Amino acid sequence: MKLRSRRIGDYDVAFLFDGMFSTGIDSLVHARGPAAQAEMLASRSGTTIEFEVNHFALRGPGGLTLIDAGTGPGWNPSLGQSWDSMRQNGIAPADVDRVLLTHLHFDHARGLLDGDKPYFPRAEVLIPSTELACYTSEAARLALPEARRSAFPITAAIVKAYGSRIRAFVPGEIMPGIETVALPGHTMGQTGFLLKGNGETALFWADAAHMGDVQTADPDVSTVFDYDPKLAARTRWWLFDRAVAENWLIAGSHLSDFSRVRRVGQTYGIAAG
Template identity: 30%
Template sequence: MSYLTVNRRKALLGGALLAAAPALLAGTTAARAGGTDLPMRAVARFSLGDMRLTVIDDLLFTVPTAIFGANQPAGSVDKLFAKYGLPQEFANMQAQVLLVETGDAKVLIDTGMGDITLPDSTPDNGRLFAGLKAVGVAPEDITHVFLTHGHYDHLGGVSQNGKPCFPNAAHFMPESELAYWTAAPGTEANFENLMIGYANDKLAPVKDMIKTVKDGDEIVPGITAIAAPGHTLGHMAVMLTSGDESLLHMIDTSVHYIVGTNEPTWALGIEHDPEAAVATRRKLFGRAVEENLLVAGYHFPFPGIGRMSQKEDGTYLYTPVSVA
């Protein structure tokens, strides 16, 4: 099933959410034109076995709540949010990049949004570089970059002004993601083609540096790519293991920490394959519970580290944990 076919169906379910980028992205953040010069907002550093992990807050953005329940009756997400005392109609979201230091390797899991500028938005992204500087890591020090999928808020920091941001790093990306996001966008003015256009621009300077990965491949010892299709067709999660300690980074398996976990069958409006996304959520949530894993979510409230538990009705609960 093609991305275009899936998203035309989602556009019908979600109304104007996917029909026009400004409508979907009202209030969404963007970097200053010309550079990622915003100051650091927050970093969190902790250890996983012999690994040193650093979570860097890259951006804040706002989306209509309806996007989280594209296959549900209107108002369903707001009712759920009201139950948890959250604001309705619009949801505030974060995105954070993970730096993993293990042995001689310094590995970035995704690169944030970089200097991408979105319609009708205010600058509040591209903070990755200030976060790296705050912990004494220069872009030239990064040895590996793993792009888990092709959405602009995950690969926006990989290049700038036509040059790689991490010139000494080996770059990795799922093969199907690389193929899709480097193909030319369509001519229809919609959010999908907007994202493809951003990906084209950001991936072009590093395309020849990218090695493709498949399920089970190691980026470096202890960092393993995990197939997690649905959010995009080739979307991947990441397993970190050091000694007896493990962390499953779910990336965008669940974009919202309440909706995706409490209602794993609810479709996100930009999912390529909603049925596969549901299966992935159940698989990864179930594994996290069974193995009592630490988990991370790219868009969960900072620093986005917690554990999963299963409720009596078979759905799940995410509980944040302190990593200080």
């Protein structure tokens, strides 16, 4: 397992590899409608897409912070490797002071749980307030089709396991040198984290883009995993433009390494950071 780490500001940042996720190309959707979707699918070779699942460890002010928690073992044989990745990076569960969740999908939050117990025995869990409100709402659950409800039981289990160590957060500075960035569309409360220091700014953009090369070339490409594909596309257009203008270093949950977004004609591209 490759170890990928970098010093950014006052933090040592490490990728924590959880595994590979595969899905059919019919999981891609296009925000401009059926004709654009058909053209997109016709241009692709193969029947599947595959991308990494990662989360992140930050060592710095306030101790050890995780951004997301991976899937945990037992959900999918190709995933659930992040606990091993943490061990390889010298991280024991009791070392973790806090977990900042970008959103509550299984591949970001299920690793908080060891069965029905907390995997991190003393960590606080910080969740975007909009995200927590959505996935603890029975009305919101009933408004979605059954296939889109998986985050609700995960959220309930996390709230039960961590109890008073759950903290909802609102936009702003969440830790020294770390600000929140709203990235709605994939979920309504998805939040990125902007880490600044020593002349470098890094954005942890979660699932704002699952496939860096495909979605920077055409930000209107979404996936069936997006709560609101059209809003997710609008967020990407804004995000990529800002990332180019600010020369942000990008750490994406489904990117294989630190990256940067570049302008390519009327759209964008992505390159090693």
